Each structure stands twice: as structure tokens, then as C-alpha cells.
Amino acid sequence: MPVGIFSKLKALAQKIGHGLSWANDHVIKPIVLPAANLIAPALGPVGGMITKGINLGSSAIDVIGAIQVQGLNTIEAQLESNAVVPFKNDGQHHYSIKEIKPESQMPALFDKEIIISLSDSDHDVTQIQNSFLSIVLTANLQFDNNFEQFDDSYKDGVVLFVGLKSGSNIIREYTVYHRGRTIDGSLQNDATTESFIYNTIKPKSEKNNRKHIHSLYENIHKFDTSACGTYIAMREIEEAIGQQSNVPYLMPVRFRISVPLDDLLIFSAFTDYPNGMFGDLKIKFKINPNAFVFAQVNPTVSLAKYYTMNKDELLSSGQQKWMDIDLFFRNWSLSFQHTKQFTQLGCTADLITSIRTEQLTPSGLKNLVCDIAPVIISIKNYVVTEITANMAGYKATDECLNRVRSFFSQKAFVVPAQRVEIWPFPTSATLTGIRTSQNIPLSHVTDFVLLFPKDARCTTCFENPCYQNMQLTTCGRNFPDMPMNTTDQQFFQLQLNASNLDLLFEATDEFEDALTTPRNTATRRLNAHTDLTSFMISLQCERNSNGTLTFDGLDTQNQNTSVELRGAPIYQGVTDCYYNVDTNGKRPPPPILCTVHDTFWLFSPNQGGSCHYDTIHSFDEVITSV
Known part of the structure; x- marks a missing residue:
């Protein structure tokens, strides 16, 4: 099986052989x-x-x-x-989930740090892979349009979605503590980008099965209520905005978000963690309000669902609503084109701002009018009202604990991990393409990831630049060996291989579509017909040796080296969909280089429990040391 950019973590755990399940x-x-x-x-x-x-x-x-x-x-x-x-439940204290409250004062205001424990004294063993954070916050959304010209018949059935692509996107930065002390190297200043990369390549089956944690656009467009976010009907916007006269209009919206701990890359390979032996863990983090996205729900789907769920009420209210809704379905036109993909909060999307009927003749013949206009939705501020760490775990028998303590007093308990570092390039694309470089140190870099924002506010929405002859060069090597065309079959297969999505595991539709859907031709730009904002390029650096996988990556011994990106548009000029962000002369910010690094947790029961987070040594060096 191919390694995959992140799927190798558990493979490393088995190679090490000193984890909880050796x-x-x-x-x-x-x-x-x-x-x-x-x-x-x-x-x-x-x-x-x-x-x-x-x-x-x-x-x-x-x-x-x-x-x-x-x-x-x-x-x-x-x-x-x-x-x-290796661990056996003691037979009296069964598997349980403990709700842990934060140490930080609640409610937490805008941009405040939140600290919460990730273990409970009632558990000898914490099952990190089954644990999650529950975050409740109220945000003041800002609209530059009041959506006031909706007929009453359509106010409940036309809906916007505001939420997150993945729950873990909400964490902007984090630091981990062990026994009350900061773990050196655990600080992640851009956890949102790290989370976007990690979650984008997760299999379709996992995202569909983890309800309320991920938001797939195909499900949002179908008004699926188990997404990570909330749906807002036009009537709710009207009632919240009320008599407000100043633009932007404000609307308070409550969000409840679940963040599985193993969706944070630093915990992604944890399973059963013996906290009673190695010591408690805590996490300190901040919220990222800029990680939210919004989208127009397909009105033909949302109105049909509203029609079905409220049939009895509609029947009792008279015939007018029935007739108006029926008129909607008979007169809906393909000319009513709204933005059909996720848009980052703070950016502009074409949304439905009005649906109303217009009388054509005195006899009552009506026409359907639908207005679509550019709208900006953003967050002014927020308050975190509630946070709970839902930690799964159990007690273990004394005999079992003593056996495991004896084993790990001689050899370290090793958990592999990875971290992502973000390095924006200094220059943007030009009319003829891009050639830019960044001087950075490479420390056991296993993968490069490239992101192409079209707006400086984009944190989880990145599109295909539709480039050819694209290559990354560093340490005297080209990645990949052959220049890439970011819409062709060879590139698509390369990305599936790099993400371990080419055999038993299926990529999400939006990831596949972002890799394969052209956005222009030689003569015209093409609008998105589905979500194309989950694009990234993964380039694997670690080598294969004699049929076995060697996780060494690129390392420059903490010395800066040049990493150069170059490429050219497939279609140059006015139809270049990357350089010409819109038709009003807007240009993209520089692309972003991300480096993926191997790291390792090393725990010991000695001295009451010790922890070291190794961000320096290679896989072979860690193995030798333990």
C-alpha cells in the first residue's frame, strides 16, 4: 500500500513496536x-x-x-x-465517558485562550481516538444585504448554510501540556491550515460516517442536517435584522461544534493512552472565526423538504402558499445561477437575495422573479459559551498496570506524529505564470503541500490554479520528476497515490472534482457547478528503498535552503482563472508552501511520568534511541 501523506502514522506505530499495542x-x-x-x-x-x-x-x-x-x-x-x-479492564469500572470542564473562565470572549484537561483521574487509560471536544459559541454574523424582498411563502424554505468544512478547522492555534508543563515543540500557530490539509484527504466513507463533524458540499446542497454548522432560513434573517438600518446588518447565530481529538494532527496516531502511568495531558487553544464557510442551499431541495415536513401546517393555512410553492417549481429557471460552492466568510458569493411572484394579468396569472446579487457574510465577534472535553477511558487491573509499567520503565512508549509548517511564498503569480522561492530549513520533511488562495482571507477554501509545467525544486531535485499539469489524468493519479486514496479508500467528490475540473478554456472562463474549493497539491519526498519504506524525508541540518515553485497558466490572458480572480481586476495573494514533518511522542512512567515531543530526530534515530 502506498504510504500516503498522513496515513503512515499507524504504520510507524507498528514499526516502532513499543506503543501501547506492541x-x-x-x-x-x-x-x-x-x-x-x-x-x-x-x-x-x-x-x-x-x-x-x-x-x-x-x-x-x-x-x-x-x-x-x-x-x-x-x-x-x-x-x-x-x-x-495488552490492557485488561478491571471488571468493576467499565468503559465510560467523562465530561471535563475547562480551566479557563467561561464564557470566553473573542480571541481568548482556552485551557482544558484531556484526562480524568477516574481513568487509568484514556482512549484518545474515541474522545472529542464539544464547543458552543455564539457569533454575530454580518450581512451586507438584508434579503427583504422574499414573499412570505418562500421565507422558510430558502436557506443558507454557515459552518465548517471540518470541526477541527475551528482551532487556530494550540499548545499541549504534560503534567502542567508546556511540551516543547507542540505549539502550532496555524492549526486551521494543518487541519484543512489533514482532513481534505480523508476518505469519503469516514467523512460520511462522522456526522456533525464534517460538511461535504454534496450533502449541504441537499440540505443534510447532520453537517458541521447551521442552516439559516430567510425568515430567521428577517426577524433578526428587524428594523436595523445600518449596513452591515447583524444577526446572532449559535454553533455547536464537535472536534475529535484524533482530527488534530498532533494526536492523530494516539489510541489508548495510559494517563494514570504517564501523566495527564492538557491543551490550550484559540478559536479561528475566519475558518467558517457559507453556501446557498439548493432552493429546489430546501423548499421541497420544507413542503414535505410542513404539509399539515401548509394545508391548514389556506391555498395561497401551496399555489406559490407550486409556481416556484413550475417556473424555476436555469438562468437563476447562484454560487455553487463553499465561500470563506469575509469573501463574496452570488446568493439569492429575493424570490417573489409578479402578477402578469388581472386574471391572476403570475410569474416567478428571482434576484441574485453578490453578498458578503462575515463574523464581527463571537463568545464561546461552553466547552467540554468528552474523554473516553477505563480502569485497568493492578496486575496489568504493573506489567505494562515494568515494560515501559526500560523502553519508551513511542507514539508517532506529524506536524505541518506553513511558509507563504513572497511573490504572487503574474500574467505569464509564477516563479517564486522561499529559503527555509528542512527538518525530516516527508511531504510538500501547495495551496493557492484567491483571497488573503481564505483559510479553508483553495482552488485549482489550472497550471501546467508546474514543479517544485529543492536540494537539487525536482518534485515531481515530471512537470505537472494540474488538470490532467497523470496529476490526478499522482495526488491519489500521495493521499493513499488509490486502492481501498475513496476520495470525496469535492476533492476529486477540485483535481479534475477545468475552470477555463482558451476562449472563456467556466463557473463552478459544484464545490471546487478543496484543492491542494501533495508531493511526497521520502524514499522507497529495496521494497521497504524508509521514513527519512528531506533534512538540511537546520540550514536554510531554497525551495522554488514555478509554473505557467494552461490558458494565458483574460481566461486565466488564477491570475484573474474576478472580472474586476482582483489578483491572488502568493501561494502557500506547507512542509509535513515526522515527529514522535516519547513517554515513560519513571519519575511519576515523563514526556518528550521529538521534532528533531529521524525515524531511524528514534528507533536506535529506544
Whole structure:
């Protein structure tokens, strides 16, 4: 199986062999691999992929997960029957979820730091992978349009969505504490960009199954109520704005957001963490109000849903609403074109600002009028009213704790991690393309990621620049080896390989569409027909050696080196959709270079519990030290 930009974390955990489940040497190699090899021929190509994944060091957890996705329950049972569970529940204190309140004062005002513990004294073992933060905030949204010309029949059925692409996007920066002390190297100043990159390449199945945590545009457009955000009907806007006369108009909106801890890259490989042995963890973070996005829900879908759910009320209110809604569906026109993708708060989108009927004849013949205009929605301020850490965990038997404590008193408990560092390039694209460089140190960089904002306010909305001959050069190498055309088949396959989405796991539609949908031709610009704002370029740097994966990456020993990006538009001139952000002469800010680094957590039960977050050493160096 390909490594994948982030999917290798659990593979590393198995290679290290000193994590909580040190099953690789004891189970995977002597038991699971032979069993999988015996059964694989009966599975054909899928069996080959599974055994190949194990041979390359993929974690048994990843393999079982892949099998569950494919529904191969027989093999799943075979693999699970050989699993080793080193921690045993004590039989009295069952699995439980503890609600932990923040140490910071609530409510927390705009831009305030929030500190909250990630463990509870009632748990010997905290299951980080099953734990999440619940954040409730009230934000004052600003509209530069009051949407006042909606007929009463349509006010409840025409809806806007305001929310997040992924819940973890809301965290702007974070720092982790261990036993009350700051963990050196854990500070992440741009957690939103890190979260965008990490969550963009998650499989479609995971995003669909984790309700209220991710917002897929295809679901938003269909008025799916399990998204990460809130829907606002035109009537709610009218009632909130009321008699306001000053622009922008203000409307308070309440959001409830769930942030799984393993959606934060620093915790992405954690599973069962023995907090009673290694010490408690805390996180300090700030909210990013600029991470929110908005979109127009397809009015034909939202009105139909409103029509269906409120049929009894509509019937009792007389015939006029029925007739108006029926007129809407009979007269809806393709000429009513609103923006059909996510837009970052603070930026402009074409939204439906009015739907009304217009009488044509004295006999009552009516026409449908729909007005669409550019609208800016932004956040003025917010207040965090409630935060809870919902921490899953359990007690363990004394015998089990003593056995594990004895084991890890001699060898470190190692959890692999990764971090993303963000380096905006200094210069923007020109009419003929882009050639820019950044001098930065490279420390065990496993991947480069490129983002192309069209507005300085964009934090989770990035589009395809539609470039050709694009390449990144550093350390005397080109990435990739061949220049890229960002809309062709070769580039698409390269990105799927880099994201581990080319075999058992399926990319989301919006990620695929962003990689493959052209935005222009030689003679015209093309409007987006679906969300195209989940674009990024992933370039893998770590090497393959003799059929095994070696996680070394690029390292310049803390010395600055030049990283150059170059490329040219596929279609130059007025139809260049990247250089010409709009038809009013707006130009894009510089592209953003992101570097992905290997890091490692090392815990020990000695001295009451110790922790070191290693951001300096390579995989091989960490293995040698433990």
C-alpha cells in the first residue's frame, strides 16, 4: 500500500513496536502475516493488497479498517482472532465517558485562550481516538444585504448554510501540556491550515460516517442536517435584522461544534493512552472565526423538504402558499445561477437575495422573479459559551498496570506524529505564470503541500490554479520528476497515490472534482457547478528503498535552503482563472508552501511520568534511541 501523506502514522506505530499495542513482533509477523498469506489467494487482488500492506509495515489496525470498508468479514474475524490486547479492564469500572470542564473562565470572549484537561483521574487509560471536544459559541454574523424582498411563502424554505468544512478547522492555534508543563515543540500557530490539509484527504466513507463533524458540499446542497454548522432560513434573517438600518446588518447565530481529538494532527496516531502511568495531558487553544464557510442551499431541495415536513401546517393555512410553492417549481429557471460552492466568510458569493411572484394579468396569472446579487457574510465577534472535553477511558487491573509499567520503565512508549509548517511564498503569480522561492530549513520533511488562495482571507477554501509545467525544486531535485499539469489524468493519479486514496479508500467528490475540473478554456472562463474549493497539491519526498519504506524525508541540518515553485497558466490572458480572480481586476495573494514533518511522542512512567515531543530526530534515530 502506498504510504500516503498522513496515513503512515499507524504504520510507524507498528514499526516502532513499543506503543501501547506492541503487537507487531509478537502477533503481526508470526501469526497475522502467515494467516493472511494463506487466505489471500482466495481473495484475488484484494488479498494481494492486504498482504502487501502488512509486508510494507502497514498497521494491522489499518488493514482491518480497510477490510471493514470492503465488508470482508471472514478475513476480519481471522485477523481479529489473533489480536493482542495488552490492557485488561478491571471488571468493576467499565468503559465510560467523562465530561471535563475547562480551566479557563467561561464564557470566553473573542480571541481568548482556552485551557482544558484531556484526562480524568477516574481513568487509568484514556482512549484518545474515541474522545472529542464539544464547543458552543455564539457569533454575530454580518450581512451586507438584508434579503427583504422574499414573499412570505418562500421565507422558510430558502436557506443558507454557515459552518465548517471540518470541526477541527475551528482551532487556530494550540499548545499541549504534560503534567502542567508546556511540551516543547507542540505549539502550532496555524492549526486551521494543518487541519484543512489533514482532513481534505480523508476518505469519503469516514467523512460520511462522522456526522456533525464534517460538511461535504454534496450533502449541504441537499440540505443534510447532520453537517458541521447551521442552516439559516430567510425568515430567521428577517426577524433578526428587524428594523436595523445600518449596513452591515447583524444577526446572532449559535454553533455547536464537535472536534475529535484524533482530527488534530498532533494526536492523530494516539489510541489508548495510559494517563494514570504517564501523566495527564492538557491543551490550550484559540478559536479561528475566519475558518467558517457559507453556501446557498439548493432552493429546489430546501423548499421541497420544507413542503414535505410542513404539509399539515401548509394545508391548514389556506391555498395561497401551496399555489406559490407550486409556481416556484413550475417556473424555476436555469438562468437563476447562484454560487455553487463553499465561500470563506469575509469573501463574496452570488446568493439569492429575493424570490417573489409578479402578477402578469388581472386574471391572476403570475410569474416567478428571482434576484441574485453578490453578498458578503462575515463574523464581527463571537463568545464561546461552553466547552467540554468528552474523554473516553477505563480502569485497568493492578496486575496489568504493573506489567505494562515494568515494560515501559526500560523502553519508551513511542507514539508517532506529524506536524505541518506553513511558509507563504513572497511573490504572487503574474500574467505569464509564477516563479517564486522561499529559503527555509528542512527538518525530516516527508511531504510538500501547495495551496493557492484567491483571497488573503481564505483559510479553508483553495482552488485549482489550472497550471501546467508546474514543479517544485529543492536540494537539487525536482518534485515531481515530471512537470505537472494540474488538470490532467497523470496529476490526478499522482495526488491519489500521495493521499493513499488509490486502492481501498475513496476520495470525496469535492476533492476529486477540485483535481479534475477545468475552470477555463482558451476562449472563456467556466463557473463552478459544484464545490471546487478543496484543492491542494501533495508531493511526497521520502524514499522507497529495496521494497521497504524508509521514513527519512528531506533534512538540511537546520540550514536554510531554497525551495522554488514555478509554473505557467494552461490558458494565458483574460481566461486565466488564477491570475484573474474576478472580472474586476482582483489578483491572488502568493501561494502557500506547507512542509509535513515526522515527529514522535516519547513517554515513560519513571519519575511519576515523563514526556518528550521529538521534532528533531529521524525515524531511524528514534528507533536506535529506544
